[in-house]
Amino acid sequence: MTQVSPVESATVEAPTVPHRVGSDRPFYICFGVIGGFYVLLIVLMLAADAWRVVYDPNIATWTSPHAVFAALAAPEIQYAIWLSMISCTLTTIFSLWVATPIGYLMSRHEFRGKVIVDAILDIPIVLPPLVLGLSLLILFQFAPFRWISDYVVYEVPSVILAQFMVACAFAVRTMRTTFDQISPRQEQVALTLGCSQSQAFFAVVLPQARRGAMTAATLAWARSLGEFGPILIFAGSTRMRTEVLPTTVFLEIQAGNLTGALAVSLLMVVAAVIVLVLARLFGLRKAVVR
Amino acid sequence: MICVKALTVRVGSFALRDVSFEVPARGYAILMGRTGCGKTTLLESICGLKSIASGIITLDGVDVTALKPAERGIGYVPQDGALFDTMTVADHLGFALRVRRWSRSDTTRRVAELAELLDITHLLHRRPHGLSGGERQRVALGRALSFRPRVLCLDEPLSALDDATRRQMYDILQRAQQHEHVTTLHVTHNQEDADRLADTLLRLENGVVMDIPCRC
Numbered sequence: 001m002t003q004v005s006p007v008e009s010a011t012v013e014a015p016t017v018p019h020r021v022g023s024d025r026p027f028y029i030c031f032g033v034i035g036g037f038y039v040l041l042i043v044l045m046l047a048a049d050a051w052r053v054v055y056d057p058n059i060a061t062w063t064s065p066h067a068v069f070a071a072l073a074a075p076e077i078q079y080a081i082w083l084s085m086i087s088c089t090l091t092t093i094f095s096l097w098v099a100t101p102i103g104y105l106m107s108r109h110e111f112r113g114k115v116i117v118d119a120i121l122d123i124p125i126v127l128p129p130l131v132l133g134l135s136l137l138i139l140f141q142f143a144p145f146r147w148i149s150d151y152v153v154y155e156v157p158s159v160i161l162a163q164f165m166v167a168c169a170f171a172v173r174t175m176r177t178t179f180d181q182i183s184p185r186q187e188q189v190a191l192t193l194g195c196s197q198s199q200a201f202f203a204v205v206l207p208q209a210r211r212g213a214m215t216a217a218t219l220a221w222a223r224s225l226g227e228f229g230p231i232l233i234f235a236g237s238t239r240m241r242t243e244v245l246p247t248t249v250f251l252e253i254q255a256g257n258l259t260g261a262l263a264v265s266l267l268m269v270v271a272a273v274i275v276l277v278l279a280r281l282f283g284l285r286k287a288v289v290r
Numbered sequence: 291m292i293c294v295k296a297l298t299v300r301v302g303s304f305a306l307r308d309v310s311f312e313v314p315a316r317g318y319a320i321l322m323g324r325t326g327c328g329k330t331t332l333l334e335s336i337c338g339l340k341s342i343a344s345g346i347i348t349l350d351g352v353d354v355t356a357l358k359p360a361e362r363g364i365g366y367v368p369q370d371g372a373l374f375d376t377m378t379v380a381d382h383l384g385f386a387l388r389v390r391r392w393s394r395s396d397t398t399r400r401v402a403e404l405a406e407l408l409d410i411t412h413l414l415h416r417r418p419h420g421l422s423g424g425e426r427q428r429v430a431l432g433r434a435l436s437f438r439p440r441v442l443c444l445d446e447p448l449s450a451l452d453d454a455t456r457r458q459m460y461d462i463l464q465r466a467q468q469h470e471h472v473t474t475l476h477v478t479h480n481q482e483d484a485d486r487l488a489d490t491l492l493r494l495e496n497g498v499v500m501d502i503p504c505r506c
Contacts, residue, residue: 183370183372185368185370185372186372186373186374188334188337188339188359188366188368188372189366189368189372189430189433189434190374190385191338191339191358191359191360192337192338192339192359192360192362192364192365192366192434193360193385193386193389193433193434193436193437194360194386194389194390194437195360195389196360199389203385203389204374207374207376208374208375208376210376
């Protein structure tokens with residue numbers, strides 16, 4: 001048995017000086033300044049775009065709104081807007097279809113090689129965009145992809161596939177986190193109540209994953225809208241065929257039409273902001289309903 | 291009747307070995323034991339939610355060891371109730387009946403009967419968000435009893451309740467058990483639960499279930 005000496009067992013007295021805590025203000029000022037700097041940078045960046053659209057400092061003249069709308073009304077840009085909206089929406093739907101089962105399996109089940117599958121799922125996120133496009137291009141030189149290559153590569157489907165490869169990876173991450181946050185206990189109760197695994201998933205788990213799915217859809221849509229690198233390589237930049245909005249910005253800058261490029265850029269910013277705000281509002285409303 | 295014979299369950303480094311016990315038909319058994327001794331693991335194994343290494347589980351003479359949770363006919367109430375956030379209380383009570391394709395009129399009648407039994411008729415259109423602890427547990431109990439299971443497994447259903455609500459729940463549990471004629475296995479570490487409810491008292495200690503003479 002360990003012997004405890006009288007000195008060791010003596011009670012340590014609390015200091016007589018009262019314990020004081022300094023102000024919390026410096027803590028919040030530091031964090032606020034650092035965080036505020038980044039938020040301000042984002043806002044200033046967008047404001048500079050907007051300002052440059054309405055005022056050209058090189059020739060010190062105001063750009064008429066008519067010129068901006070005329071730039072947006074060009075048939076090539078109208079086609080790019082249409083293709084972007086359609087392709088982003090389709091990409092979002094496909095991404096959710098694929099991300100939901102992958103996210104669920106990765107969240108709920110342990111299996112051999114899970115770590116490797118997890119790493120593979122992150123590859124589209126970390127791969128340089130141009131490399132991803134090039135890899136897709138190479139893939140379609142091999143069977144069975146080669147058999148449909150004429151209908152895909154440098155055609156509209158290639159735009160959707162290029163967007164999907166990246167957007168889906170983000171959607172998978174979001175859906176996995178969503179399922180992680182839903183307690184498996186509810187699913188287990190559903191099983192004891194007579195449900196098969198699929199009934200428990202569709203009746204109990206999926207309705208609870210709605211907000212996460214909405215976030216995943218938003219992220220996939222916004223990510224698809226901004227996708228450029230893989231599209232440039234895998235779909236090309238053919239006007240009135242595979243031209244999406246980021247391609248338009250690239251082509252307009254190359255042609256020296258900065259006003260057109262900025263007008264399209266602002267259009268993308270507005271679209272992204274609308275989607276983000278809608279998703280936030282939808283999420284908040286759901287939270288209140290709950 | 292619940293009959294567990296030589297049950298062995300392994301969860302990581304933890305194991306329950308060679309556990310055997312019986313709960314008489316329509317009896318109310320309280321299973322006690324210290325935190326972490328494997329009470330919940332045992333309950334989940336009986337419900338089919340945890341795969342077992344060996345042993346036999348029979349309910350009313352039917353071997354359910356290899357059956358899926360859905361086929362065992364066990365009503366299960368976990369500690370936190372685990373209510374479905376997107377459903378109303380009425381949806382909860384009718385959930386298992388819709389899965390079993392009961393007719394709409396039978397489902398409506400059964401939901402009304404359970405709501406009256408558990409005194410939750412005024413909550414039928416509410417969602418779980420905002421329900422009190424006692425209300426949540428009554429809904430979870432009603433959901434578990436809805437499809438007339440032969441066995442009811444309760445995993446510390448009263449642990450998060452205040453004393454007044456807990457005593458109210460004793461009456462409700464006794465009333466529900468007598469009304470539904472269901473064999474009940476209730477896991478708890480609260481002696482008062484045992485004193486008030488048990489007609490069979492079991493204690494899980496060092497992986498062994500012991501029958502203890504009931505004080506009630």
